[in-house]
Amino acid sequence: MSTRIQILDAGEQLARARGLEAFSYADLEKAVGIRKASIHHHFKSKADLALALIERYSERFADALRDIEDAHVTPQERLRAFTGLYRDALAGGEQVCLCVAFAAGRESLPGTVALATRSFQEMALAWLEVTFNELNTPEFPDDPQDEAAAFLALLEGAQIMARGASDPALFDAAIRPFIRRLGVTGLKA
Amino acid sequence: MSTRIQILDAGEQLARARGLEAFSYADLEKAVGIRKASIHHHFKSKADLALALIERYSERFADALRDIEDAHVTPQERLRAFTGLYRDALAGGEQVCLCVAFAAGRESLPGTVALATRSFQEMALAWLEVTFNELNTPEFPDDPQDEAAAFLALLEGAQIMARGASDPALFDAAIRPFIRRLGVTGLKA
DNA sequence: GTCTATACTTTGATAGAC
DNA sequence: GTCTATCAAAGTATAGAC
Numbered sequence: 001m002s003t004r005i006q007i008l009d010a011g012e013q014l015a016r017a018r019g020l021e022a023f024s025y026a027d028l029e030k031a032v033g034i035r036k037a038s039i040h041h042h043f044k045s046k047a048d049l050a051l052a053l054i055e056r057y058s059e060r061f062a063d064a065l066r067d068i069e070d071a072h073v074t075p076q077e078r079l080r081a082f083t084g085l086y087r088d089a090l091a092g093g094e095q096v097c098l099c100v101a102f103a104a105g106r107e108s109l110p111g112t113v114a115l116a117t118r119s120f121q122e123m124a125l126a127w128l129e130v131t132f133n134e135l136n137t138p139e140f141p142d143d144p145q146d147e148a149a150a151f152l153a154l155l156e157g158a159q160i161m162a163r164g165a166s167d168p169a170l171f172d173a174a175i176r177p178f179i180r181r182l183g184v185t186g187l188k189a
Numbered sequence: 190m191s192t193r194i195q196i197l198d199a200g201e202q203l204a205r206a207r208g209l210e211a212f213s214y215a216d217l218e219k220a221v222g223i224r225k226a227s228i229h230h231h232f233k234s235k236a237d238l239a240l241a242l243i244e245r246y247s248e249r250f251a252d253a254l255r256d257i258e259d260a261h262v263t264p265q266e267r268l269r270a271f272t273g274l275y276r277d278a279l280a281g282g283e284q285v286c287l288c289v290a291f292a293a294g295r296e297s298l299p300g301t302v303a304l305a306t307r308s309f310q311e312m313a314l315a316w317l318e319v320t321f322n323e324l325n326t327p328e329f330p331d332d333p334q335d336e337a338a339a340f341l342a343l344l345e346g347a348q349i350m351a352r353g354a355s356d357p358a359l360f361d362a363a364i365r366p367f368i369r370r371l372g373v374t375g376l377k378a
Numbered sequence: 379g380t381c382t383a384t385a386c387t388t389t390g391a392t393a394g395a396c
Numbered sequence: 397g398t399c400t401a402t403c404a405a406a407g408t409a410t411a412g413a414c
Contacts, residue, residue, distance in 0.1 A: 003380090018296045024406075025408070040408085041379065104294070104352065106355065107206040107283070122354075146362045154343050155346065157345035160345050160346065163292050173335045174338035176335045177331040213388075213390080226392080226399070227397065
């Protein structure tokens with residue numbers, strides 16, 4: 001595995017567990033096993049690293065959405081799979097989605113990073129809006145745009161809650177009512 | 190207004206907009222108009238300040254919950270008022286709840302602060318669980334504990350989303366389906 | 379690409395005068 | 397309670413050898 005990727009992996013883990021401002025090149029030095037100067041060779045500034053982090057995260061997320069579309073046909077199944085993405089990102093209650101970590105401290109982000117974070121969110125919302133639009137059932141009667149926003153908020157908030165208690169069970173509890181509503185809908189369809 | 194309170198106010202604003210690690214005593218110096226050394230006189234360490242912030246926040250929140258109980262009788266009205274608390278905390282899309290800001294970067298929190306943040310969340314969840322328990326309607330058939338977790342996650346996530354885009358309209362969109370479900374329920378009751 | 383060495387800044391914190 | 401002065405440590409970043 002290339003050094004660049006090792007740095008990105010370590011940076012992402014730290015950013016998602018602590019926040020962008022709460023880790024340093026010294027932390028990366030320890031995690032990757034090379035000197036700070038070498039890390040600067042790969043990422044000239046911390047802003048560059050942060051931008052690379054959110055861009056890579058966005059690409060991986062886009063890939064994951066395509067995988068869901070390939071593997072699942074019904075909107076119910078796709079939404080359940082989408083939930084799995086956020087459940088996995090929890091990493092045992094020790095991390096949140098990079099987008100959540102960045103959005104929380106938005107004012108301290110470099111401009112380009114703030115924009116990329118926003119784009120990530122818009123990608124997620126657009127995909128969900130399409131999916132809720134296909135989900136034409138009485139259980140979700142609202143504007144698909146609102147249902148998408150509500151669902152993404154639920155998942156992001158469930159991550160934050162679980163993170164606050166370092167307990168993934170809180171994520172599961174928060175998601176349960178939605179999953180049940182979705183299941184009932186699935187049977188009706 | 191006492192200097193101590195001015196420091197707390199400035200610290201809270203900065204923590205909720207940027208995150209705890211993303212502001213310094215130098216920022217407080219500018220905001221409050223006294224020297225760093227004077228701030229250390231009021232809060233010996235940054236950990237002390239952070240703890241004071243979350244404790245004051247918890248007290249104010251507990252007061253707000255009592256006010257809601259005094260002003261509203263039905264669980265529907267109380268939940269709507271609870272939503273207002275989180276909508277107000279958005280501050281135009283430029284801040285999140287202190288609990289959310291702290292929980293997001295949990296790994297970098299002093300131990301006492303992490304515990305106090307968790308307590309805050311548990312207070313919110315306990316209050317919501319009681320309220321959902323009173324809300325005995327077919328629209329919310331799940332375990333009140335799960336409904337409480339889902340609702341708090343929705344509100345916290347709606348804040349994060351709105352913060353990511355600096356746009357409170359995203360909060361409103363995310364909350365709308367819940368408010369509608371609550372409204373329908375209210376009519377049936 | 380990685381290293382040592384170093385520059386410069388910011389940060390949290392303390393000592394002691396007023 | 398607030399100030400000036402100061403500190404050691406940590407932070408980001410660069411220069412130049414290998």
